Structures are given as structure tokens and as C-alpha cells.
Amino acid sequence: MDRVLVCSAWPYANGPIHVGHVTGSLLPADIFARFNRLVGNETLLISGSDMHGAPITVSADKEKVPPEVIADRYHEINSKAIEGLGISFDLYTHTHTSNHQEVVNEVFLELLEKGHLKRMTTPQYYCDRCSRFLPDRYVEGTCPHCGADHARGDQCDACGMDLNAQDLKSARCQLCSSSPELRETEHFFLKLSDFTGGLKEYVEARNHWRPHVRSFTLNVLDEGLLDRPITRDISWGVPVPVDGFDSKRIYVWFEAVIGYLSAAKQWAATKSDPDAWERFWKDGSCRSYYFLGKDNIVFHTIIWPAILTGVGGLNLPYDVVANQFMNLGGQKFSKSMGVSIDIPELLTKLRPDVVRYYLSANMPEFKDSEFSWEDFAQRVNSELVATYGNFVHRALSFTFKNFATVPAKGDLDDRDRAALERITDASRSVSEFLSACEFREALKSLMDLAQSGNQYFDAVAPWALVRSDRDRCETVLHVSLEICKALAVLGYPFLPFSSESIWKGLGMDGSLEETGWKGLETPLNEGAALERPAPLFAKMEATAFGGFSQFSVLNLKVGKVLSVEPHPDADKLYVMKVDVGKPITIVSGLKDYYTADELSAKTLVILTNLEPAKLRGVKSEGMLLAAEDGDKLALLTPEKELVPGTQISSGLELTDKQISYKEFQKLDMRAGVMASADPPRIQVGDKVLGCAASGGETGGKYAALVLDDSALVMHGPDGVKMVFDRDIPAGARIR
RNA sequence: AGCGGGGUGGGGUAGCUUGGAAAUCCCAUCAGGCUCAUAACCUGAAGAUCGUUGGUUCAAAUCCAACCCCCGCUACCA
Numbered sequence: 126m127d128r129v130l131v132c133s134a135w136p137y138a139n140g141p142i143h144v145g146h147v148t149g150s151l152l153p154a155d156i157f158a159r160f161n162r163l164v165g166n167e168t169l170l171i172s173g174s175d176m177h178g179a180p181i182t183v184s185a186d187k188e189k190v191p192p193e194v195i196a197d198r199y200h201e202i203n204s205k206a207i208e209g210l211g212i213s214f215d216l217y218t219h220t221h222t223s224n225h226q227e228v229v230n231e232v233f234l235e236l237l238e239k240g241h242l243k244r245m246t247t248p249q250y251y252c253d254r255c256s257r258f259l260p261d262r263y264v265e266g267t268c269p270h271c272g273a274d275h276a277r278g279d280q281c282d283a284c285g286m287d288l289n290a291q292d293l294k295s296a297r298c299q300l301c302s303s304s305p306e307l308r309e310t311e312h313f314f315l316k317l318s319d320f321t322g323g324l325k326e327y328v329e330a331r332n333h334w335r336p337h338v339r340s341f342t343l344n345v346l347d348e349g350l351l352d353r354p355i356t357r358d359i360s361w362g363v364p365v366p367v368d369g370f371d372s373k374r375i376y377v378w379f380e381a382v383i384g385y386l387s388a389a390k391q392w393a394a395t396k397s398d399p400d401a402w403e404r405f406w407k408d409g410s411c412r413s414y415y416f417l418g419k420d421n422i423v424f425h426t427i428i429w430p431a432i433l434t435g436v437g438g439l440n441l442p443y444d445v446v447a448n449q450f451m452n453l454g455g456q457k458f459s460k461s462m463g464v465s466i467d468i469p470e471l472l473t474k475l476r477p478d479v480v481r482y483y484l485s486a487n488m489p490e491f492k493d494s495e496f497s498w499e500d501f502a503q504r505v506n507s508e509l510v511a512t513y514g515n516f517v518h519r520a521l522s523f524t525f526k527n528f529a530t531v532p533a534k535g536d537l538d539d540r541d542r543a544a545l546e547r548i549t550d551a552s553r554s555v556s557e558f559l560s561a562c563e564f565r566e567a568l569k570s571l572m573d574l575a576q577s578g579n580q581y582f583d584a585v586a587p588w589a590l591v592r593s594d595r596d597r598c599e600t601v602l603h604v605s606l607e608i609c610k611a612l613a614v615l616g617y618p619f620l621p622f623s624s625e626s627i628w629k630g631l632g633m634d635g636s637l638e639e640t641g642w643k644g645l646e647t648p649l650n651e652g653a654a655l656e657r658p659a660p661l662f663a664k665m666e667a668t669a670f671g672g673f674s675q676f677s678v679l680n681l682k683v684g685k686v687l688s689v690e691p692h693p694d695a696d697k698l699y700v701m702k703v704d705v706g707k708p709i710t711i712v713s714g715l716k717d718y719y720t721a722d723e724l725s726a727k728t729l730v731i732l733t734n735l736e737p738a739k740l741r742g743v744k745s746e747g748m749l750l751a752a753e754d755g756d757k758l759a760l761l762t763p764e765k766e767l768v769p770g771t772q773i774s775s776g777l778e779l780t781d782k783q784i785s786y787k788e789f790q791k792l793d794m795r796a797g798v799m800a801s802a803d804p805p806r807i808q809v810g811d812k813v814l815g816c817a818a819s820g821g822e823t824g825g826k827y828a829a830l831v832l833d834d835s836a837l838v839m840h841g842p843d844g845v846k847m848v849f850d851r852d853i854p855a856g857a858r859i860r
Numbered sequence: 861a862g863c864g865g866g867g868u869g870g871g872g873u874a875g876c877u878u879g880g881a882a883a884u885c886c887c888a889u890c891a892g893g894c895u896c897a898u899a900a901c902c903u904g905a906a907g908a909u910c911g912u913u914g915g916u917u918c919a920a921a922u923c924c925a926a927c928c929c930c931c932g933c934u935a936c937c938a
Contacts, residue, residue, distance in 0.1 A: 137937060149938025178936070336877075341864075378936060418938030419864090448938070449865075452931080486886095487872095492865060493932070500872070503887060511900060519897035526896085569885080579901055588896045660898055 126165055127412070130405040130440075131158040132385045133172040133212075134417035134425075138199040138219065139180045141467035142206055144496055148451045148484045149418035153564055155212040156485065157414060157446075159618040160559045162213075164642045169405050171388040173218035174200040177362040178377040179260065185361075192361045196221060206468040211477045211621050216392040220363075220384050224394070228387035229380050230366040232436055233355075237367075241435040242313045242355070248291060249358065250305040252298040258358035259298060259305055266293030310358055313365070315379065317350035320431040327430060327441060333561075335491070337419070338447045342426040350427070355379040382429040385415075386439070405440075412443035414562070419447050446562045449489035451496050478620040479662060482509045485568050485619050506664045513575040514661040517612060517627055520582060520605040521658040527591050531606065531632050532599035533651045541604045544581040547574060548611040552645055555615045564619075571615050578608040606631055606649055613637060614644045623661050630658055679789075681773040681839075682706065683763060684731035684749070689721040695741040699724070705731050705747070706770025712745035718758045730761040730773060730828075730839075730847055735789060748789075752796040752828070752849055754857035759796075759849040761828050761859065767845060794839070794859035796849060797829040807838065808855055828859055 133154035136142045142151070151172075158170035176196040185192040200219050207217060218225075236242050250259045291307065298305045328334075328342050355376045356365050362374030386406065393401035405411050415425050425445045433439045471480060483501050486508065487494050524532060537545075551574035558567035582605055590598035613627035617637055628637040628644070632653035637644055684703040692698035697716045701724070702708050711731070715724065732748040739745070750761040763773075797807040807829055828839040828847040839847045 134938060140937080143938085145938040147938080151938080175936095180936080337864085344863085376936090381936090416938090420933070420936090421938070424936090450932070450938070489938095495872080497872095500887090503872090506898095507887065510898065515897060515900055519901075521897095523896045572886095576901095580903095582896080583894070583902045586894080586896085588894090591896090662898085664898065 126167060127161075128167040128404060128408065128410065129158075129161050129169075130389070130411055130413040131161070131168060131170045132413065132415045133170070133214075134415070134421055135172055135175040135220070135381055135384055136203055137178070137180070138174040138176050138196040138203065139178075139184055140199060141469050142203045143467045144451055144471075144484065145418065147210065147468060147480075148488055149448045150416040151207060151210070151212050152481060152484055153446060153448065153488065153562065154414075154416040155210075155214075156564055156618040157416070157559065157562060159213060159621060160556075162638075162641070163614075163617060164556070167404070168215075169389065169392065170214050171216045171218075171385065171392060172214060173216070173220060173384055173388055174203060175377065175381045175384070176200065176219050176221040177374070177380065179359065179361075182359065182361045193221070202469055206472060209472045209477060210468060210480065213621075216388055216395070218384075218388050218391055220381055220387075222387075222391065224391045225380075225384060225387040226363050228390060229363045229375060229383050232383050232386070232432065233366055233375065235437075236315070236432070236435045237313075239435060239437075241316050241319055243316055243352070244311055245314050245354075246309050246311045247354075248307045249310045250291075250296060250298075251308040251310075252301065252303060252305040254301045254303045255298060258308075258310060260357075263299045264293060264296050264305065265299045266296040311369075312354045312356045312373070313367075314352040315355045315428075315431070316352050317428070317431055318352055320434055321346060321350050323434055324427060324430060328426060331444075334444060335447065337449075337491070338422055338426065338445055341419075341422055345423055345427060353378075378424060378428070379432070382424055382432065385429075407438060407440070409440065411440060413440055415442050415445045417445070417447050419449050422447050444562065449491065449493045451484075451487070451489050451494050475665070476622070476662075478623045479505055479509065479665070481619055482568075485564055488564050490563065490565055502665050505662070508572055510662045510664050512572060512579065513612065513616075514623075516575050516578045516582065517609045517630075518658060518660045520578070520602065520609055521630055521655070523587060524602045524606065525655045525658055528599065528602070529655055531649050531651050531653045531655065532602040534603040534649075535596050535600040537600065537604070540581070540584060541600065544577070544604050545607060547577045547581075548608060548645070551577075551611065552615055552642075556642075559618060568619055571612065571619070574608065574615065575612055578605065578612070581605065581608070603649065603651075610647075610649065611645055614642060626661065630656065632656075679732060680734035681750070682731050682733050683767045683769055683771040683773065684709075684729050684733075684747075685769040686724050686727045686729065689724045691716070691721070692741060692743060694743075698740060698743075700743050701749075703729070703731060703747070703749070704769040705733055709733070709746040710744060711747050711749060712740040712743050713749055715751075715758075719760075727760070727850070728762050728766060728769075730763070732789065735786065738786065750794075750828070750859055752853045752857040752859045754796075754854050757851075757853055757857070759851040759853035759857070761839075761847045762850050763845050764848045765845050773839060773847065789860075794828060794830055796853050796855055796857040796859065797827060797838075798855040799825050799827065826853075826855065 131154050134146075134150040136146045136151075154170060154172070158168050161168040174196070181192050181195050184195045188195070196219070204217055207214065233242075250264050251257070252259050296305060297303070325343070325346050328339060328346065331339060355378075356370065356373045357376050358372065359374050360372070362377065363380045364371070365373050365375055386402075389402040389405055393399050393403075405413070415429075417425055422445065425442060425447075430441045433441055468480075483504055486504055487496070487500070551570050554570040555567045558564070558570060581601075585601040587598050587601050587605070590601065609627055610631055610633070613624040613631070614637065617624040621638075625637050628640075632650050632655055633640070633644070633647065634650070640647060682705045684705040687702040687704050687708060690700045692700050692712065697714050699713050699715055699721065701711045701713060703711050709731075730750045732750060733746075735746075735748050737744055737746045752759045752761065763771075799807050807827070825846075826849060828849070830837040830839060
């Protein structure tokens with residue numbers, strides 16, 4: 126029996142977990158842990174919420190509540206979602222516990238004593254009015270390279286240069302705009318340089334790591350490691366266990382990874398055996414696996430091993446299984462951009478095994494993968510439902526109807542033996558692939574077994590035998606049910622809920638969880654009564670779930686032009702006052718297309734929550750939407766007159782958050798011609814897309830939000846759609 | 861700009877590390893079969909000169925070079 130410690134990266138408690146967390150760390154870790162328990166390995170699966178760090182304090186400030194409120198809220202929500210998904214943690218804790226603080230302190234002091242930490246004093250901006258030190262990106266000023274006015278302390282967006290806050294000219298506090306002063310502040314640094322050599326050796330010996338993880342890490346090591354500060358001037362986080370550091374906290378990047386150790390200790394404390402954690406951390410034969418996303422690699426292959434080496438006597442990661450990203454509509458999942466499918470919400474609509482199936486089958490193990498509802502529905506329907514679920518159901522329901530008990534096994538012929546052979550093959554390959562953390566391949570082997578079940582069932586045709594040879598029929602059904610049982614056992618790591626229900630449906634004793642892998646050999650209970658079987662999975666509709674939620678960041682309103690002036694300082698720009706419920710100023714580049722007269726009193730569609738930007742010295746507080754095709758341009762306007770300020774929500778929930786121009790540009794909106802009204806389909810360029818909501822009249826030309834292969838016609842209240850004031854080809858990009 | 865990933869039949873993909881019978885699987889398409897099952901399952905067919913251009917080689921999707929596209933990271937979000 127082996128022993129494995131399975132660690133899943135810690136989700137940040139600043140929002141609900143989303144598909145990315147599940148596919149990157151939670152699900153692979155769970156599959157791996159379930160598999161190991163199944164085959165009888167002593168397994169500990171742990172993780173928790175990362176409660177500290179600046180983004181949580183930012184959210185807290187915004188809501189005017191203490192950071193604990195935010196962190197606790199999402200810890201609560203996420204714990205539930207994780208449980209709902211069937212992630213079988215032995216402990217899911219968080220980093221804001223006294224236990225974690227103690228363990229972090231121990232580690233910190235141990236490193237200090239061994240000389241791996243050093244104190245250094247650095248200048249840092251301090252804002253008097255906010256009475257706080259400012260992180261680099263909270264400092265704003267003039268870029269020393271290009272002279273742009275709104276450069277942030279960490280980077281200048283205008284020229285893309287990396288900066289130090291001290292380099293900025295006329296620095297301002299981004300929070301209150303007052304001038305901060307440079308103050309000396311003392312911090313602890315982790316001397317990563319101490320570890321470079323050892324780490325290199327360690328990583329080079331890890332030939333079983335995924336190639337991208339290993340080569341990426343070696344790359345970073347070759348570039349050399351800089352000593353990094355592990356404390357900072359903030360108030361939310363783990364206190365520094367050294368006198369004179371009361372106003373400082375330990376940096377999250379250093380403290381959060383220690384959660385793996387503190388969680389194991391906490392788990393042990395809740396058992397009768399408080400030293401139990403040592404079996405997983407001090408016994409060199411225990412292998413530790415870490416599941417995370419690729420953005421987290423260095424923390425697990427360099428920083429965490431460095432800390433562990435520094436402390437000494439603790440196991441370094443055996444494998445760091447980093448996944449790539451699962452994207453949505455070609456973009457990275459990102460809450461701030463509304464590109465997100467959060468799990469709590471998803472679970473209200475779908476059963477956990479269905480979600481687990483798709484995310485496993487499409488897991489970004491070696492390269493990024495793409496999440497789409499269409500693909501989701503297709504894979505679930507054709508693979509999980511039609512091949513896997515249907516096989517189990519046809520075998521079980523046929524048996525139930527004709528025998529109502531588990532049929533007896535008579536003499537086997539070659540075909541039967543070959544079918545049983547497939548089970549052995551499948552169990553071998555599933556177990557090999559899972560041991561190697563190749564989840565997609567393992568799942569593929571499972572589905573192949575389901576298909577071979579269908580082939581067998583077809584070939585032996587029990588529906589004919591039941592009339593000609595009942596004994597023979599019992600035998601082939603017995604073999605079929607053996608295949609079902611194997612599907613349950615082998616599928617358990619992926620589909621735990623369905624597997625248990627198959628196990629029960631077959632009339633097996635106990636639970637599959639406690640029976641384990643040896644359930645493959647456990648004989649069927651011949652003669653046992655069967656319950657009436659029900660299908661395992663139902664088909665799903667892609668359109669029922671598809672969301673255009675990423676467009677909800679657009680706060681669009683009807684605007685009426687009040688005045689149009691030429692820009693005093695630019696050839697192509699107008700400065701317009703527009704009434705969107707309140708008058709705002711918009712600078713637009715329409716001079717080549719429209720005269721001032723043409724624009725006056727026009728009703729337009731205005732993006733109102735764009736970050737204000739200065740265009741040639743005049744501040745623009747929004748943007749009017751227009752379709753553009755080559756040198757043609759047409760403005761969007763409601764098909765019926767609407768009062769200025771009317772929301773154009775297109776039926777989406779709106780946020781009032783500001784978006785940057787860059788984010789806005791990533792959203793795809795087009796002019797489209799309705800190809801048919803029922804079902805609603807719209808032609809955009811040379812593609813015909815299905816419409817998510819009601820469309821307009823056939824032949825009408827409307828503005829549409831485009832996402833993958835579906836479109837949503839932009840509309841305001843009462844379904845008033847947005848049209849164009851000039852002729853523009855379908856497919857023209859709206860911006 | 862730097863770093864990283866990718867461009868394979870209509871869509872999505874495997875293979876590329878360790879070059880070798882013109883290429884995997886799913887969906888869609890077409891033709892059959894079956895009727896137990898959730899119009900499901902089974903069998904077969906059509907369909908790709910493997911981003912472009914050069915090179916190495918007896919032989920390249922697979923190695924090398926250049927180029928063209930797409931995307932992510934560089935913001936403490938897997």
C-alpha cells in the first residue's frame with residue numbers, strides 16, 4: 126500500500142470559484158485522490174480558501190466591510206460548491222485560522238534562524254491622507270519614458286514599460302490623488318538565491334513531471350532567482366512574528382503555500398492522532414502531488430520547495446501537475462470581464478457528474494482548451510448519455526423487464542470471454558493513465574469500454590435470445606452487467622455519484638466507495654432482486670445554458686445629442702454633449718463621416734461605463750457605438766424613439782463597474798441580417814448564427830452581440846432593437 | 861517588446877519528445893443494420909498534399925531555418 130498526499134491549489138476567497146478552478150486543480154486532484162483511495166492507498170486530500178491578500182481588502186473597502194466578511198462569505202459559498210461537485214476533501218480549510226498562523230510563524234522563525242531571511246530597508250511611497258503605504262500600482266504619475274500622464278507605478282499602459290514607482294514624475298496616490306512621500310520601510314526578504322543550486326538538481330531529477338512544467342521551471346532557474354520580500358505594509362494577513370513589525374503582514378505568496386502543511390496538521394488535530402500529518406510530510410516514501418493551473422507553477426516548483434528545503438525534514442513535491450487554461454470564447458476566464466461560469470450557479474442547473482464529465486473530457490492537460498456550451502452539450506449527449514448512460518440503462522432495464530433478478534452465468538463462449546477480456550484491458554489502462562495523471566486518456570479508456578459494451582450487446586442480441594434460449598440469454602446479460610459493474614468501478618473517480626447508483630442498481634452489497642477497486646472481481650449477486658432502473662443521465666440543451674454574461678459588463682444607454690463642437694486641438698474629433706439621463710461629454714472620431722448638423726439631436730447608443738479617457742486633452746466619458754466596415758460607418762440607434770438614459774440591457778443583468786477600452790475591444794458585436802424569424806437566425810458576415818433570444822423581422826438589419834456560434838440581438842425594454850442610421854454590410858464590426 | 865502555447869478533413873481534436881506503410885477519436889454528412897434502450901445503439905463510406913516557404917534525410921505532420929496568423933502570461937484569478 127502506498128501513501129499519497131494530494132494537494133489542490135487554494136482558491137482565492139474573493140469570488141465564487143469558476144470553471145477554471147475546477148478544471149485546473151480541484152477536479153484533477155479529486156479524481157486522483159478518489160482513484161488512490163479506490164486502489165487502497167492511504168490518501169490525504171487537502172486544500173482551503175486563500176483568505177489574505179490585497180484584492181480582498183479592495184473588495185472590502187468597496188463594500189465598506191472588514192476583509193473577514195468578504196473572505197468568510199466566499200469561503201462559505203465555495204465550500205458548499207466544492208462539496209456539491211463531489212470534491213472529496215479530507216479537509217477544506219482556509220488561511221485565516223490560528224492554526225495556519227502558528228504554522229506560518231514556525232516556518233518563518235525556522236527560516237530566520239537558519240539564515241534564509243534577511244532584513245532590508247527600501248523606499249516606498251506613503252500616502253499621508255490615506256495613512257498607508259501604497260503598493261506600486263496604487264501610485265500614478267508621469268511616465269519617465271514616454272511622458273504619458275496616467276502611468277501606474279508598476280507599468281505604463283501607454284508605452285508598456287515596466288516601472289518602479291520611484292521613477293514616476295509627480296507621483297500621486299491613486300486613491301485620493303494627493304502626493305505621497307517616499308519613506309523608508311524595513312522588510313524581510315527570502316533569500317531564494319540560497320536555493321538555486323539545490324532546486325536545479327531537484328527539478329532536473331524530476332523526469333516524470335509534465336514537460337512544460339519542468340522546462341518552464343528550469344528556464345526560470347537559469348535566469349537566476351532574486352530575493353523576494355515576504356512582508357509588506359498592509360494590515361490584512363498573517364502577522365509577522367518579530368518585534369517592531371506590528372504594522373506589517375506576511376506576503377500572501379509566501380504564506381498561502383504553507384497552507385499545505387498547516388492544513389495537514391489541522392486535519393491530524395481533528396483525528397485522534399495529532400501526529401498523523403507526519404506520515405504524509407516526513408516519511409520519504411509518501412508521494413505528494415500538487416494540482417494547479419499554469420500561472421501558479423513557480424510557486425509550487427520553486428518557492429514552495431525552497432521554503433521546505435529551508436525548513437528541512439519535509440517532503441518536497443513529488444509531482445507538480447499543472448494544467449493549462451480552459452478558455453471561454455477564446456478568452457481567459459476572468460471575473461472582471463464577465464468571462465466566467467461560476468460553479469455555485471452551474472450546480473443549480475446541472476448534476477455534478479455531468480459537469481465533472483465534461484470538464485474531465487476537455488481538461489486542459491497539455492494545452493489550453495476551450496469551454497463552450499455547444500461542445501458541452503454535444504459531448505455530454507453523445508458520449509456520457511448516449512454511449513455510457515444508455516448502455517447501462519439498456520442492459521439493466523432489459524434484464525429487469527425479462528428477469529427482474531440478477532441473471533445466472535452459464536457456459537461462456539468466445540465472444541463472452543472476449544467481452545470480459547475488455548474489462549481487464551480497460552481496468553489496466555484506466556489505472557495506468559490515472560497513476561500518470563493522464564485524465565483525458567483514462568476517461569477515453571472508460572468510454573471505449575462503454576462502447577465495447579454496446580457492441581457486445583448488439584452482437585449477442587439478448588432480445589432475440591430471450592425467446593429462443595433463456596439460459597443463454599441470462600448468461601449474456603450477466604456478462605453485460607459485469608461490464609456495467611466495471612464501468613461503475615472504473616468510472617468512480619470521474620463520476621462518483623453515478624457509479625454508486627449503478628453499483629446499487631446492480632444489487633451489489635455495500636457501497637462502491639468502501640468496496641474499492643476489488644469490486645471488479647466481486648461477483649454479481651445472482652438471483653438478487655433488481656430495482657426498476659432509471660436512466661442515469663438526461664440529455665441537455667445547449668441553448669438553455671449559454672450565457673452572454675460577458676456582455677453584461679457593457680452598460681449601454683440611449684443618448685440624445687445635445688451639442689456638437691469640433692475638437693479645439695484635433696482634426697478628426699468632435700466634442701459632443703450627450704444626454705444619457707444626465708449630460709456627459711463624449712469625444713468621438715466622426716468628423717470624416719458626419720457633419721455636425723447631421724449629428725445634432727440624433728438618438729444614439731452610448732457605452733456609459735467606459736473608463737474616462739482624455740483624448741487630445743478633452744475628457745471623454747463614454748463612447749458612442751457605430752458599425753464599421755472598411756471606410757463605411759453607421760451609427761447605432763434604437764428602432765423606436767426611446768427616452769435618453771434608457772438602459773439597453775439586451776436582457777442581461779448589468780454591472781455598474783467601469784471597463785477599460787481594452788476589455789471593451791475584446792467583445793464581439795456585429796451588424797447582422799435576420800435570416801429567419803422562427804427559429805431566430807441571424808446572418809453575420811458569411812455565417813448564420815442562432816439567436817439566443819427573440820430576433821427581429823426577417824431581412825431586418827440589427828446590432829447583435831456575438832459569442833461563438835450564437836448571437837443575441839441587442840435590445841432595450843419591450844424588445845426595442847438597435848438598428849443603423851446608414852446602410853452597412855452585415856458582419857460589420859461594432860465599436 | 862519579452863516569455864510561453866497553438867495553427868492537422870466542415871467543427872473540435874490525437875499524433876510531433878524517440879522521423880518510416882499518406883494520419884487518431886468525437887460531432888456533423890451519406891449508405892446500411894437492429895429494435896432491448898434516452899430517435900438510442902451497431903456496421904460501413906466520403907472527406908485532410910498535417911499554416912506558408914525553404915532545408916536536412918532513402919524517408920517529415922513529426923527535425924532545422926525563415927515567415928504569416930491566432931491566443932495566453934508579463935497585473936499575486938486554475
